[in-house]
Amino acid sequence: MASIGTELVNSLWFILPAYLANASPVVLGGGRPLDFGRSFPDKRRIFGDGKTWRGFVGGILVGVIVGIIQGIIYPYISLNAPANNLTVFPYGMRAVLLSIGALLGDISGSFVKRRINLKRGAPFPVMDQIGFLVFAFIITAWRFSVPMMYVIILLPLTFFAHLISNIAAYWAGLKTVWY
Ligand code: CTP
Ligand code: MG
Numbered sequence: 001m002a003s004i005g006t007e008l009v010n011s012l013w014f015i016l017p018a019y020l021a022n023a024s025p026v027v028l029g030g031g032r033p034l035d036f037g038r039s040f041p042d043k044r045r046i047f048g049d050g051k052t053w054r055g056f057v058g059g060i061l062v063g064v065i066v067g068i069i070q071g072i073i074y075p076y077i078s079l080n081a082p083a084n085n086l087t088v089f090p091y092g093m094r095a096v097l098l099s100i101g102a103l104l105g106d107i108s109g110s111f112v113k114r115r116i117n118l119k120r121g122a123p124f125p126v127m128d129q130i131g132f133l134v135f136a137f138i139i140t141a142w143r144f145s146v147p148m149m150y151v152i153i154l155l156p157l158t159f160f161a162h163l164i165s166n167i168a169a170y171w172a173g174l175k176t177v178w179y
Contacts, residue, residue, distance in 0.1 A: 008157075011150035013079055015158075016070065018136040021063030021099035022106060028062070029055025034107060040114065047110045050120045056107070060099045067095020090144075097140040105135025123179045129162040130155055 002010070031054045035046035071091025086094065109131040113124050133154060137146050163179070170178040 007149050008153060010079060011147075011153045011157075013070070014147075014150055015098070015133070015136070015154055017063040017067040017095035018098040018102040018133065019158075020066050021059040021102040022132045024059045024062040025052070025055030025103075025106070028058030042115065044114045044117065046114065047107055048114055048120045051107050051110050056103050059103050059106075060096075063099025063102065064092060064095045067098065068092045070095070094140060094144045097143060098136045101136035101139030102132040104139065105132035108135065121177075123177075125179075126159070128179075129159045133158050 029052045031052050033047065033049050034051045034053055034056055035048070037049075038046055040046050068088060068091065071086065071088035074086075074091065109124060109127040110120075112127065113122065118124060137151055140146055166175065167178050169175045
């Protein structure tokens with residue numbers, strides 16, 4: 001059994017493609033919405049203007065590139081993690097699943113938000129913070145090992161890291177709402 005510090009580093013290394021896939025759309029997004037402006041039968045938008053093609057595809061590409069880089073540099077850094085011991089190709093494939101999972105989680109959250117009549121950008125606690133992570137775990141587990149210890153560490157860690165970074169961005173004047 002590895003120490004908690006080792007498990008923490010290993011779980012962050014494991015989830016890095018999903019984190020960066022999830023964070024990139026804010027920078028890369030914009031342009032044509034994923035739902036092309038269309039509505040669902042309930043007359044509300046399918047996903048809304050906050051989910052764009054550029055954000056979706058760009059996020060997946062960033063995550064996959066990060067995974068490939070991890071697979072290349074892995075032999076040169078010392079990480080003691082059996083589940084991370086993959087060669088470049090499986091590293092890249094795992095990053096594909098982590099990234100697609102993260103972005104599917106993101107748009108699923110927006111889909112649910114529109115169904116319950118929440119406007120774009122309205123807070124949806126828990127789903128906003130860790131929805132992407134839950135989807136990334138589930139989709140990745142289809143083909144790769146997802147150690148339960150990583151799930152146990154990353155769910156609360158991501159939840160609080162998300163809140164803290166948003167509060168910091170609010171204090172810094174980068175955001176107009178604290179959540
Ligand atoms: N974004 C994007 N494409 C995506 C996801 C995000 O372009 N697939 C961009 C949008 O500019 C979005 C911003 O990143 O406004 C922040 O993302 P997020 O908080 O997920 O979207 P919200 O605007 O809060 O919309 P929603 O209420 O649907 O979550
Ligand atoms: Mg939001």
